[in-house]
Amino acid sequence: MPPSLTPPAPGxxxxxxxxxxxATPRQRRNLVLGLLAGVLFCLWLFSGILTxxxxxxxxxxxxxxxxxxxxxxxxxxxxSAALLVGLMMVAALLxxxxxxxxxxxxxxxxxxxLPAYAASIGGQVRDLLLHLxxxxxxxxxxxxxxxxxxxxxxxxxxxxxxxxxxxxxxxxALFSVFTLVVVTPVVGFYLLRDWPxxxxxxxxxxxxxxxxxxxxxxLETDRVLGGWFRGQLICCLILVVLYAGGLSLVxxxxxxxxxxxxxxxxxxxxxxxxxxxxxxxxLAAAQWGTWSGIxxxxxxxxVGHIIEGYIIYPRLLGDRVELHAVxxxxxxxxxxxxxxxxxxxxxxxIAAAIGVLARFWMRxxxxxxxxxDPPR
Numbered sequence: 001m002p003p004s005l006t007p008p009a010p011g012x013x014x015x016x017x018x019x020x021x022x023a024t025p026r027q028r029r030n031l032v033l034g035l036l037a038g039v040l041f042c043l044w045l046f047s048g049i050l051t052x053x054x055x056x057x058x059x060x061x062x063x064x065x066x067x068x069x070x071x072x073x074x075x076x077x078x079x080s081a082a083l084l085v086g087l088m089m090v091a092a093l094l095x096x097x098x099x100x101x102x103x104x105x106x107x108x109x110x111x112x113x114l115p116a117y118a119a120s121i122g123g124q125v126r127d128l129l130l131h132l133x134x135x136x137x138x139x140x141x142x143x144x145x146x147x148x149x150x151x152x153x154x155x156x157x158x159x160x161x162x163x164x165x166x167x168x169x170x171x172x173a174l175f176s177v178f179t180l181v182v183v184t185p186v187v188g189f190y191l192l193r194d195w196p197x198x199x200x201x202x203x204x205x206x207x208x209x210x211x212x213x214x215x216x217x218x219l220e221t222d223r224v225l226g227g228w229f230r231g232q233l234i235c236c237l238i239l240v241v242l243y244a245g246g247l248s249l250v251x252x253x254x255x256x257x258x259x260x261x262x263x264x265x266x267x268x269x270x271x272x273x274x275x276x277x278x279x280x281x282x283l284a285a286a287q288w289g290t291w292s293g294i295x296x297x298x299x300x301x302x303v304g305h306i307i308e309g310y311i312i313y314p315r316l317l318g319d320r321v322e323l324h325a326v327x328x329x330x331x332x333x334x335x336x337x338x339x340x341x342x343x344x345x346x347x348x349x350i351a352a353a354i355g356v357l358a359r360f361w362m363r364x365x366x367x368x369x370x371x372x373d374p375p376r
Contacts, residue, residue, distance in 0.1 A: 023207075023209075028207075031207075043339065043342075043346075047339050047340075047342055050342055051341060051342050051345070052183040052184045052187065053183075053187055054342060054345045054346065055184045055188075055345070056183070056184050056185075056186075056187035056188035056191055057188075057191060058229075058345065059085070059088065059184065059185075059188035059191075059192070060188050060191035060192040060195055061226075061229070062229065062230060062233070063081075063084045063085070063088070063188075063192055064192065064195050065226075066080075066084055067080045067081055067084055067192055067195070068196075070083075070084075077193055077196075078193050081189050081192040081193040082189060082193075084192065085185050085188050085189045085192060086185075088185075089185050099256070099260075102256050103256060103257065103260070106253075106254050106256050106257040107257070109253055109254060110254055110257070113253070113286075113287075116286075117283070117286035117287070118286075120285070120286045120287075120289050121282065121285060121286050123289075124285060124289070124290070124291060203215065217356055217357065217360060220356045220360075221352055221353050221356045224323065224352045224355065224356060225348070225349055225352040225353075228323055228348060228352065229348070231313075232267050233267075235266065235267075235308070235312050235313065236263050236264055236266055236267055237263070238263075238312055239262065239263035239266050239272075239273075239304065239308060239312075240259055240260055240262075240263030240264065241259075241263075242259075242263070242304050242307065243255075243258065243259035243262045243263055243276060243300065243301070243304055244256050244258070244259025244260065244263070245259070246259075246300035246303065246304065247259055247280060247297065247300055249300075250296035250297060250299075250300060251296075252280065252283060252284055252287065252297065253283075253287055254283055258276055258279055258280045258283065259276075261275070261276055261279065262275065262276020262277070262279075262280075263276075266308075268328070268329055268332055269325035269328055269329060270325065271329065273301070273304070273305060273308070276301070277297075277301045280297045280300075280301065281294050281297055281298070284296075284297045323348070323351060323352060323355060327351055327355065328348065328351060331347040331348060331350065331351035332344055332347045332348070334347065335347030335350070
């Protein structure tokens with residue numbers, strides 16, 4: 001058909017329909033609410049399968065600075081991503097092969113010695129109550145109260161030991177071989193390889209009017225989250241080695257289990273160190289049969305706390321991580337209640353983003369007439 005006889009495409013050459021040329025506040029509000037609702041719906045719908053993908057995102061996020069440096073040295077991004085993911089998986093596999101048998105041995109020791117530990121703690125509690133009875137009189141501490149406390153102490157030690165073994169076994173069972181060996185590294189490799197392109201694509205989707213502000217907030221969130229995430233991971237590894245090695249030197253039988261427990265949980269501020277300290281004290285008293293043997297354990301945790309508070313955290317985290325300890329604890333527990341292990345993984349990134357938004361809104365409020373209006 002000749003060009004002159006070609007029918008015009010629908011809408012071509014016609015004036016644009018009348019309407020506003022700028023987005024209205026209602027449209028912006030609907031966009032934000034729609035995106036938020038879509039994210040929450042996806043988390044609820046796919047929460048059962050998101051864990052390996054979130055782990056892969058964490059892996060890519062953690063390794064991206066190294067991949068960028070390697071790319072700057074002339075190494076192709078694909079090769080650097082493959083090398084980094086491969087090295088991380090080899091390190092994880094070697095850690096599991098070396099630590100898991102030792103951890104199984106420690107669990108066997110705990111299960112074997114648990115009745116003796118419970119009897120030892122019960123005897124020490126009985127002696128303590130006898131001293132209190134002699135000092136305060138039988139009207140304050142009598143025989144019935146003493147036997148009740150002793151029996152409850154023994155049952156509590158047995159329950160905590162059994163719960164710890166179940167927790168370790170259940171935590172390791174959460175990660176299937178397929179997830180660890182196939183899904184997470186494969187997804188992590190592709191994310192790490194394409195990370196710059198993904199970030200540029202997401203940035204190109206930002207509303208043009210709000211792009212500078214959103215870009216600034218994203219960079220601020222990345223600064224806070226990256227500093228916390230990478231620094232906290234290194235801190236946890238150092239504390240695991242410090243507590244496990246120190247407790248082994250003083251002769252605690254379950255030093256590896258306590259060191260792993262205290263070091264890994266130290267990403268929850270104060271919780272990991274406190275629970276590890278109390279657990280080590282109880283195990284030391286049960287192992288050595290006297291409370292006077294706990295002083296080496298106290299010395300190990302005192303040295304660890306000093307190194308953690310005055311060397312590790314100031315050098316690895318410092319003041320650039322603007323996440324208050326109470327806010328991190330609340331976020332971790334709230335995420336765990338809402339989505340389980342997936343919620344724990346997402347808790348700190350969401351908390352960091354909320355913190356950045358809160359500080360941004362506070363700055364806007366302090367610059368607005370709502371705050372600056374003088375009194376009448």
